[in-house]
Amino acid sequence: MFMILEEIVIKELEIILSDIVFSGIDNIDSSFVEKIELLEKKAMENKITNLSNLLNDFVSSIKDYKLEDSRENLQRVFINVSKLDFYIKNASY
Secondary structure, three states, X not given: OHHHHHHHHHHHHHHHHHHHHHHOHHHOOHHHXXXXXXXXXXXXXXXXXXXXXXXXXXXXXXXXXXXXXXXXXXXXXXXXXXXXHHHHHHOOO
16 A cells, blocks of 8 residues: 555656656746645655655755745755655655
């Protein structure tokens, strides 16, 4: 059961990351951030702690970037995307 839930969450995450790649970070709106936050909540509820923490960091970096369009904040977003991509590629489900 746990493995199936993790697989579902990871598939949803793949779609989210794909959307970011195709639409661009500047086109992310509050509804998109809410989708990520819901995914984070789902991961936390299912005790997928590492993914939940990564998603929390990702949301935080997006919000910081939206508040202040700086190079450092943009780098944080990209670092978090890379971490999530690594998680997806190495998840064992």
